[in-house]
Amino acid sequence: MLKVQDLNVFYGGIHALKGVSLDINKGEIVTIIGSNGAGKSTLLNAISGFLKYKQGVIEYKGEKLPISPNKVVKMGICQVPEGRLVFANLTVEDNIMLGAYLRKDKNKIKEDLEKVYELFPRLKEREKQIAGTLSGGEQQMLAMGRGLMSDPEIMLLDEPSLGLAPLLVQTVFDIIIDIRKMDKTILLVEQNAYKALSIADRAYVLEQGRIKMEGSAKYIADNPAVREAYLGAKVQ
């Protein structure tokens, strides 16, 4: 459904993505793992239309994706960005409602709102709080909830478990599975490689801007090189 081919992205002199190619099929959870600075966020931003790329193609359902974030969203691709990016001066509720900016179906929006509050009861409690003063974890929940409100076909999640308490990390991954059940496709970027691989169908390993490995999540998780580099000497 989403197809990236030979993508090259530069930041000034820095060559951040060097010929990245990947595929995502409908209904899949695909995860990208890689160390800090590997280019994961860069890849998501390129798909979302934030970055001009020199070379390569990004196609969605056989159509070339425009380099314009709002058009990409319109086509049903929604990113939940790294670092939350909530509207710091708006209330929690306003934030969530903005997620539904492009939607017109009032009743369905209401329904989805209830669903979001169900997933994140903390947000319901803080409905009227100014989003900028939420704790780090609360902001992350808000960003996810807001993303869900746009009712996308593909969700691009950039490190959704970042800064979340262990209990919530579990919840977030459960939610991701729930979201998939809602007939959505998910591209998940994660540092928490264990968890990500445990719920994903397929995985890519991104290193220094290049895809180093790809395959089924299980295959990647079992790969000794990956285990050493990304899963680390995990205690327990």
Next chain:
Amino acid sequence: MSQFFLQQLINGLSIGSVYALMAVGYSLVYSIMNFSNFAHGGVIMLGAYFGYYYLTKLGLPFFAAFIAAALTTCVLAVVIERGAYKPLRERRAPFLYFIISAMGASIFLENIVIATIGPTFKSYPEILSRTPIQLGSVTLGRLDLAMFIISAICLALLVFFIDFTKMGKAIQATSYSVKASALMGINTDLVIIVVFALGGFFAGIAGVLFGMKYTVYPQIGIITNKSFIAAVFGGLGSLPGAVVGSILLGIIETMTSGYLSSNYRDLIAFVLLIAILVFRPRGLMGKVTEDKA
């Protein structure tokens, strides 16, 4: 209440409403772009000139000229945005650069008028009778009343637009975070154009009204400094703040002239401004949010 006080109050309100029309354009742009658009004064000045020429040279009827002038400045403001700010935006330059670019634009606009049209004053033909309405011994200019009403209507429309339309919501969101708004499917580039167009529209209206009431000359921009101060007074980026700040500044100025000293009117107004900022660092209605560490 004494007649004198009442007269000064009316004077203050009418001066304040001129400031308000100008300040709203500032605040609007500030709220999205987070910088003070000093070119606004230049656009207002051109609005006054356009209105004048549409009326006298093209012989348009008043309302047609009025709207045409506002539409022209609309386009002009957008052109300035494209030329002087967009490249900076794409580079994510800090706000200082925007301000300097805006100053450059303002110097440019003022002087291009001097160089082409010339420095002489132009007077609008008399559209509303200059004989004022008498309320006891207090007088109320017809033009002032008209201005007050037009300002009020425009501002009400603007508030409606911002609060109740989808584009309005997009403007609000974009003012908080451009990237996040884009992720919500908002066409942020369009939002910025709309904001400048709106700012330009208001500049045009302000310019024509200003020109009708006073005269048209290349240095009209100077007076917009006052409206800038008023916008800060009320809290930058807040539309109600801009209006309240303007009206208050107008009244403070007139009352200072009336009861204290016209020599030190601006001084007192400034001292008051600084005092307000010391106690309310974000103006009267600007939002105070603690920086979260």
Next chain:
Amino acid sequence: FTGCSKPQTETAAPAEEIIKVGWMGSLTGDQAVWGQCELDTVKMLFEEINAKGGLLGKKLEVIGYDTKGDPQEAVNVAKRLTGQDKVVAILGPNASGNAIPIAPVLEQAKVPDIATVATNPKVTVLDGKVKPYNFRVCFIDPYQGAVAAGYAYDVLGFKKAAILYDVADDYSQGLTQFFEEFFVSKGGTVVAKEAFKFGDVDFRPQLSKIKEANPEVLFLPIFFKEAALIANQARELGITIPLMGGDGLPSEQLFTMAKDAVQGTYIVNHVDYDDPEVQDLKSRYRTKYNKELELNGYLVHDAVVVLVDAIERAGSADSVKITEALETTKVKGVTGQINISKETHNPEGKDAAIVKIEGDKYVFQQKYSAK
């Protein structure tokens, strides 16, 4: 082949065949109308002189620059004119604040300057000493203030006056001070003295206050733009008393901006516009530029007359000799007899012309001089 490398396309007269004269004044800002008129008048007069064979057999040329009304710019312009362009004399500027700071430049370059409407006494005399290279063809502020006060009190019989002036303007402050001094010394009272600041366009707060004080005349020691706005707003507020002003008021612009409101205004002027002697100049200017001659045009005309006279008497275009000749000037200009005093470099004993606005005319009332 070598000959081609130096094309002689310009057949300009050799340098010594031209007498270069500098001009400076405001070409931008509120007073640009006057500045432009001054420069145009000088150009017209020089063309006329050149057409008649020039001066001392040489052609006159004017080099004019804008001072933007800014003292610092004025100094730059003076340096440019004396240093770079090597003019023999400078005409203008019209603002006292620009005429004062150029004195050291003139002294260093030994080039004389004839100011047009710079009326501050300190333009030519400082601390009792006359500045060697500064001259002017207009009367000075104390005199103008005295004339205005005297005419208002003695002739028109007003006992209570109000003043509305510009605190940030040198001309306005000076004239206010002298008007007030003379008016009070005659026995009148200033019942209200209100101020505004350059750039203001709304004066109703001050006018409301003036209205409360019930004066018989409103003195406006300011320039025409503000005066027009003030007149309009005063009438709106129901202030019907006559207005009065100095040489900052007369301008064609006054009528376009506030024709009805300024009716009956008395003005202390340098010249009587209806004087038969000025009609010729007026029509020459109108024919050439299709505009009305502004007040500054008359004064710069006289500055040119004074300069030409000095050059002729000096018999040379040497700036020092011109300066010497200027000190003994006695010529008749359109604004009256100009006898430059060696002690003050001012034209002594020049009458003021009182004019009154009636319709779209400045109607001459009388010559008046203060004692």
Next chain:
Amino acid sequence: MDLYYIQGILLLAGINLMAVLGLSLLTGFTGLFSFGHAGFMAIGGYASAMMTVKYGWPFIPALLMGALAAALVSAIIGKLTLNLKGDYFCIATLGFGEAIRLVLDNVQYFGGARGWPGIPNYTNLTNVVIINVVAVIILANLIRSRHGRNMIAVREEELASQIVGINVFKYKLISLMISAAYAGIAGGLMAHYMTFLQPKMFSLVKSTELTIIVIFGGLGSISGSVLGALVLTSLPEILRSFSNWRLVIYGLSVIIIMISRPEGLMGGYEFTPSSMKRLLTRLKNKREDLPSQMEGGKPL
């Protein structure tokens, strides 16, 4: 070109430079934007002129007196307003600058709006050049010291500065005071060059002009300020014969510089032997180190 005329332009550029250097410390290095520096120039100008004219002081002590006066006033203003953020601080300084002018317009002791002629002509090219050289050295030394770095830190990120133990308010105040002192000296030089002072000379336009020079030259660069002052002071002179069009060109060139080179002429770089060396190595590094950084850099 005539020497006398060029001298005049250089003198003026030198005087402007003095004020610009001060503003450069405040805006370029400390990140505070001022619209009131003409006000400090005015204070310095009037104070030093008072010393030479009314008390017969010699030139240099009078200049220092002007600097001191400006610094003291700035301390008071700073105490009140330095906690304000961004545009709010701007507007407070704008208000201050206008207020100073308004007060001077009304002080008849100094001639009010009519101006104050007859100030001795002490400023000449030699002393302006010497003073500027000293000013540049002082500024450069300051910037290269821990105090200068603390100001830069304040510009970059206030909260982080606090956390590494920098008294943000104090450094803002110091920066403002030094910058006001520089402006004060510039005012004094101006007074004794023009031999005439008028509040009009210190308008908002003057403040704006100074800020434009700083940004045009490049924020955070002393050499940029020097270059900017020279270029932008002489540009209007060079364009003088274009009369009305020169300010059009001036405005346009400001925009063009901003959009085509937003870091200003010099943008953070300095013309010093060591920096040129550093620049060279940086360029070299870019070529050699970057690939290795991208390819060989092992995470942590």
Next chain:
Amino acid sequence: MNILELQNLTKTFGGLTAVGNVDFEVPKGKISGLIGPNGAGKTTIFNLITGVYKVSEGKIMFKDRDITGKEPHFIAGQGITRTFQNIRLFKKLTVYENVLIACHSNGSYNILESVLRLPRCRKQERELKQKADNLLEIMGLQDRKDLIANNLPYGLQRRLEIARALALNPELLLLDEPAAGMNPDETAQLMSLISEMRPKFDLSVLIIDHHMDLVMGICEKIMVLNFGCKLAEGTPQDIQNNPKVVEAYLGVEG
């Protein structure tokens, strides 16, 4: 011996009590942990200790001296420094400049000396630069010293923040989620770095983090916060086995 004591510390925002009546000691020379669900008030406690927020009620004692209500820079001068949950570097400056700035308090020359570049200033400047170089060396950032901080990979930015904090010669170092955004491997490296650092710089450390491997691995004492109140306190063992903590925070780990 406790280096830091919080006594009845309370912070309210409007009606919301972010931190309520917390008592807590940080032992000298040890690594302690502060954990709790999102929004429990951990970062707020850091902000209170470092003076970024004003304390609503209660007292903060550092080395038995009351530092409640003092300015952040003053507290930093006393020997407490921190890193931020959302990295706050001097982004546009180089790595070296970041550390050099933070070294400033090791110098004592005044402005006049710096302007005249007197010997004392020159000598101290040399020492400051030496110190900055040393720190970069120790933190393994020497080879990137001329890079702009913002262009560093995320993990290195965190490391730089720690280096910058160490430049102040702190006695107490507060780390707010130092391992956020790191993968398990990187987290492990960070752990060993912190453990090495502690004795080398004679530090006491207080860490907030959600990576249980890290917290349980290196902390000797842990405090758990929930809804702004203290939920539990003890050794990692105690905490892991505390049912209340498991229920509120840890969850039943898979």
